[in-house]
Amino acid sequence: ELKVEQNPLFLSMQEGKNYTIYCNYSTTSDRLYWYRQDPGKSLESLFVLLSNGAVKQEGRLMASLDTKARLSTLHITAAVHDLSATYFCAVGRETSGSRLTFGEGTQLTVNP
């Protein structure tokens, strides 16, 4: 059974600081997704990571994937209040389509 674990589950940080969210998964997978969710809203796709060593960056967020360690990280650089949201990682396979296994989510609060 595939398990996906995120840590931390809650993160409160000050604007301008850096931090990393970790996502560990238990079995082999060929793709990892990061999503953002604002309160009461749907999931917004941030990154899709398809291969070992993949690194993607968008603004203050950077995601990486280490398939050998079964670990993905989401790094936040110089946080701003607008990044406050819940971040989910999800693991899937090319053959599984929209059938994903999600982590519990990391609730990020960026304080001014």
Place this chain on the structure above:
Amino acid sequence: NAGVTQTPKFQVLKTGQSMTLQCAQDMNHEYMSWYRQDPGMGLRLIHYSVGAGITDQGEVPNGYNVSRSTTEDFPLRLLSAAPSQTSVYFCASSYPPGRNTEAFFGQGTRLTVV
């Protein structure tokens, strides 16, 4: 291009009532899925479909039925609602294998069972 559309957005049911949550997509995606989201538990897969006429169970299927008569629609039926089914429900769709299988999510249906 509407993407993935879910209706209704909000619903209150009494215990024992039945209802259908609707999900439609206009991207010609073959793969569709239903998830429920509960506080502190992330999203859990209820049922999924890899094409018209083909469905299968996910992680938490009990109390829910699905069917897939067309590529576009994937309704989720609650036959006899229970308070434990109070949750936010998301429908997702994606392309088949060999193409970009990024999942696209609907806006969600917030269901309360009293």
